[in-house]
Amino acid sequence: MPTSTRTTNAFYVLLLLSFAVLLALPLLAQDKNPFAGNAQAAKVGESQFRANCAFCHGLGARGGGRGPDLTRAQKMHGNADGDLFRTINQGVPGTAMPPNGATQQGVGMTEEEIWQVITYIRSVEKKAPVAALGDAAHGKALFYGGAACSTCHMINGKGGRLGPDLSTTGSARATEYLVDSVRNPSRRLAQGIGEAMKEFSQEYVTVTVVDAGGQKFKGVVLNEDSFTLQMMDMREQLHLFEKGKLRSMEETRESLMPGYDEKLLPEKDLQDIVAYLLTVAAPAGGGQ
Amino acid sequence: MRGCRWAADMHAPSTPFEVESKPRGLTLRISGRETAAIAFLLLGCLLFGATLARAQVTAQRLLDSGKEPQNWLMYSGDYAGRRFSALDQVNTANAHALVPQWAYQTMAGGKFETTPLVVDGILYGTGQDNRAFALDARTGRPIWQYQRALPADIRPCCGRVNRGVAILGDKVFLGTLDAHVIALDAKTGNVIWDVTSADYRAGYSFTLAPLAIKNLVILGVSGGEYGIRGFIDAYDAATGERKWRFYTVPGPGEPGHETWEDDSWKIGGAPAWITGVYDPVTNTTFWPTGNPSPSNRGAGRAGDNLYSNTLLALDPDTGKLKWHFQFTKHDEHDYDATQVPVMVDEGGQHLILHADRNGFFYVIDRATGKLISANPFAKVTWSTSKDAEGRPATDKNGSPTAEGNRVCPGAAGATNWMSPTYDPQTKLFYVTAREQCDVFSTAPQTFEQGHAYYGSAYFPNDDAAPFWGALRALDATTGKLKWEWKHPSPTWSGVLSTAGGVVFTGDAEGNFIALDAASGKALWHFQCGASVYSSPMVFAIDGKEYVAVAAGSALFTFALP
Numbered sequence: 146m147p148t149s150t151r152t153t154n155a156f157y158v159l160l161l162l163s164f165a166v167l168l169a170l171p172l173l174a175q176d177k178n179p180f181a182g183n184a185q186a187a188k189v190g191e192s193q194f195r196a197n198c199a200f201c202h203g204l205g206a207r208g209g210g211r212g213p214d215l216t217r218a219q220k221m222h223g224n225a226d227g228d229l230f231r232t233i234n235q236g237v238p239g240t241a242m243p244p245n246g247a248t249q250q251g252v253g254m255t256e257e258e259i260w261q262v263i264t265y266i267r268s269v270e271k272k273a274p275v276a277a278l279g280d281a282a283h284g285k286a287l288f289y290g291g292a293a294c295s296t297c298h299m300i301n302g303k304g305g306r307l308g309p310d311l312s313t314t315g316s317a318r319a320t321e322y323l324v325d326s327v328r329n330p331s332r333r334l335a336q337g338i339g340e341a342m343k344e345f346s347q348e349y350v351t352v353t354v355v356d357a358g359g360q361k362f363k364g365v366v367l368n369e370d371s372f373t374l375q376m377m378d379m380r381e382q383l384h385l386f387e388k389g390k391l392r393s394m395e396e397t398r399e400s401l402m403p404g405y406d407e408k409l410l411p412e413k414d415l416q417d418i419v420a421y422l423l424t425v426a427a428p429a430g431g432g433q
Numbered sequence: 434m435r436g437c438r439w440a441a442d443m444h445a446p447s448t449p450f451e452v453e454s455k456p457r458g459l460t461l462r463i464s465g466r467e468t469a470a471i472a473f474l475l476l477g478c479l480l481f482g483a484t485l486a487r488a489q490v491t492a493q494r495l496l497d498s499g500k501e502p503q504n505w506l507m508y509s510g511d512y513a514g515r516r517f518s519a520l521d522q523v524n525t526a527n528a529h530a531l532v533p534q535w536a537y538q539t540m541a542g543g544k545f546e547t548t549p550l551v552v553d554g555i556l557y558g559t560g561q562d563n564r565a566f567a568l569d570a571r572t573g574r575p576i577w578q579y580q581r582a583l584p585a586d587i588r589p590c591c592g593r594v595n596r597g598v599a600i601l602g603d604k605v606f607l608g609t610l611d612a613h614v615i616a617l618d619a620k621t622g623n624v625i626w627d628v629t630s631a632d633y634r635a636g637y638s639f640t641l642a643p644l645a646i647k648n649l650v651i652l653g654v655s656g657g658e659y660g661i662r663g664f665i666d667a668y669d670a671a672t673g674e675r676k677w678r679f680y681t682v683p684g685p686g687e688p689g690h691e692t693w694e695d696d697s698w699k700i701g702g703a704p705a706w707i708t709g710v711y712d713p714v715t716n717t718t719f720w721p722t723g724n725p726s727p728s729n730r731g732a733g734r735a736g737d738n739l740y741s742n743t744l745l746a747l748d749p750d751t752g753k754l755k756w757h758f759q760f761t762k763h764d765e766h767d768y769d770a771t772q773v774p775v776m777v778d779e780g781g782q783h784l785i786l787h788a789d790r791n792g793f794f795y796v797i798d799r800a801t802g803k804l805i806s807a808n809p810f811a812k813v814t815w816s817t818s819k820d821a822e823g824r825p826a827t828d829k830n831g832s833p834t835a836e837g838n839r840v841c842p843g844a845a846g847a848t849n850w851m852s853p854t855y856d857p858q859t860k861l862f863y864v865t866a867r868e869q870c871d872v873f874s875t876a877p878q879t880f881e882q883g884h885a886y887y888g889s890a891y892f893p894n895d896d897a898a899p900f901w902g903a904l905r906a907l908d909a910t911t912g913k914l915k916w917e918w919k920h921p922s923p924t925w926s927g928v929l930s931t932a933g934g935v936v937f938t939g940d941a942e943g944n945f946i947a948l949d950a951a952s953g954k955a956l957w958h959f960q961c962g963a964s965v966y967s968s969p970m971v972f973a974i975d976g977k978e979y980v981a982v983a984a985g986s987a988l989f990t991f992a993l994p
Contacts, residue, residue: 195876195890204837204874204892252590252658252885370942371921371960
């Protein structure tokens with residue numbers, strides 16, 4: 146089958162080429178921003194930022210519901226220009242940060258446009274690292290003790306699984322976001338997550354089901370589609386259901402997490418917990 | 434005669450033809466026993482040749498596609514754009530028993546948007562990065578596979594996708610991401626002709642499946658994110674010679690040019706993302722167009738911006754405009770009208786049904802382009818009034834602002850390029866609806882050729898409810914909702930209807946679903962393992978009905994056991 150052989154050959158040539166391109170990429174990508182300090186480029190970059198990045202990182206790069214606050218001096222995946230370029234171009238595996246253009250919702254950016262965006266980010270970022278206002282050590286004590294955060298939340302492998310893992314949350318979210326999430330845990334949950342985030346579909350929606358035998362389960366949704374439900378109950382037990390076989394199923398976007406008002410958690414204690422989250426999530430150094 | 438070659442290869446070990454090379458040519462020395470074998474082979478070749486001859490897809494066969502429901506001869510199944518099949522083996526009583534038959538993997542990342550064609554047992558489809566393939570439709574085994582060597586610097590919106598081929602004669606036709614139109618030999622996948630339609634570096638690309646009419650291959654260009662000047666092209670199927678081009682943004686001196694401010698027409702956009710339809714009775718082909726550029730910023734292009742977001746009625750022989758109907762004037766929300774227009778004859782009226790990205794379901798007189806009705810099929814806030822013709826009019830306060838303005842439908846629209854379907858048995862129009870509002874914000878930018886030119890940004894809104902979607906069954910003439918199937922999140926799957934009373938669609942959670950066309954009750958589903966970004970189709974071989982859909986990187990087929 147000559148066509149098949151040709152196709153196979155072409156395939157290997159393409160494969161080799163792809164490897165060559167992949168190997169060459171780090172060499173090709175510049176490490177220095179050609180537009181550094183260029184106010185005009187920052188202005189163009191702002192436009193690019195709004196079109197490509199602000200959906201997750203928010204207007205003014207101050208962080209949105211999904212993406213970190215980029216006005217911070219410290220970036221989780223490297224502070225150097227080259228690091229930012231790589232983060233934008235290649236994405237961050239295992240997170241919601243996609244490679245440039247990979248969301249397939251728009252057209253992606255050229256190298257030049259990425260540098261313009263970096264120029265813009267530099268123009269709005271704060272010069273000094275975030276100074277934690279609170280006492281991180283006390284915050285840790287509260288997290289694992291009095292405030293009982295660890296009943297449902299895990300940090301670096303220690304804690305519960307009913308709520309989101311908070312190991313990197315301090316660097317991934319703006320401080321105001323963290324505070325708001327503690328005071329009004331249902332607010333973001335109510336909005337749901339966008340389609341671009343579908344591969345990170347867990348929203349911690351609260352669900353209560355009664356199975357065919359009349360047994361009741363309450364917990365969080367890990368995943369679901371029109372026909373099935375995967376949930377974790379309050380005792381961290383996993384349950385897999387076919388919706389059609391349930392006696393009832395009720396979902397609510399009222400979070401299982403209680404709203405911590407000032408009575409439950411005074412402002413000072415909340416600042417301490419935020420300080421702890423910032424400490425554990427602090428980037429190790431300049432590199433990735 | 435590839436079949437003969439295969440047969441010869443297969444017999445080679447047992448029938449060793451002795452071939453002697455002589456100066457004047459070849460001589461075969463053949464034994465008596467082998468003579469019989471050769472006679473058998475020749476007969477086989479003749480029969481196979483006859484099959485191939487039958488596989489020639491004439492223009493007449495395309496016109497009469499309804500007479501061969503076992504085949505799927507064009508993107509929407511027929512010239513009317515109905516995506517309806519007369520096949521009825523799979524019906525409401527037995528659909529629960531559907532089982533997978535085979536899957537074909539493109540092994541490519543990104544969205545797999547193809548609707549394949551099937552002609553006499555061969556399936557022709559396209560994949561990401563301008564792959565094309567012909568498969569044994571019974572087994573999914575490849576007959577040939579093609580992939581275009583694309584330039585490294587293409588940046589097509591939105592993803593390196595393609596939605597399918599057209600077939601005519603012994604060729605299949607493909608529009609490419611680098612804005613070429615190519616004809617492939619249907620038997621081998623070899624390139625027969627390859628013409629450059631436009632410069633991909635300026636943002637032009639093709640993602641839709643072309644439409645074959647008479648001896649012509651017709652398609653429209655994508656690139657509304659780049660400030661292109663859109664067009665619909667027609668090429669001679671035999672030679673690739675361009676027969677006509679209709680610019681979807683009129684130039685100086687042409688009617689409609691006055692709807693553009695200053696030189697804004699030069700970068701006016703109005704691309705074509707989706708395959709048109711054809712009315713042989715009036716010899717008219719209908720093509721919908723997309724957004725004016727920049728998509729979400731009206732400043733600098735004052736006027737209606739014809740023929741953006743418009744249904745064009747063109748003479749397929751000349752490309753001359755017969756009439757036009759603009760769904761969204763001076764659009765600032767990326768409300769492309771690039772949904773398949775569906776031709777329906779009802780109560781003595783010749784209609785076009787069109788569920789627009791802007792959230793309204795339009796019924797239009799096919800002969801005149803006059804609007805008959807326009808009713809919302811999803812949540813709409815951009816329009817709260819109608820003009821003298823009954824056309825939804827744009828609210829002044831709906832424009833994007835620097836701080837952001839919440840508008841429904843959102844940036845992805847109330848529906849999009851995914852196909853609707855019309856079932857003549859239920860007289861219902863089925864459409865994928867998306868319930869999503871967005872905050873539209875301006876992001877002024879200077880036009881630079883080949884650079885994305887949105888002029889805007891959009892953000893998730895602050896509603897205390899996540900986005901969701903639905904398959905909606907609408908009364909075809911009134912647009913009244915008959916039933917809906919709710920999707921947990923908005924889907925990019927189109928819809929197929931069949932004479933078995935079953936409609937098929939997919940969801941973002943990866944399910945391919947069969948529903949009762951009359952009631953909307955789910956009859957069956959299969960988890961494909963990845964979101965469906967395509968419109969399903971159906972075919973039959975040896976009396977067995979297959980339903981096919983692309984999801985993830987695979988094309989799946991299903992049939993009764």
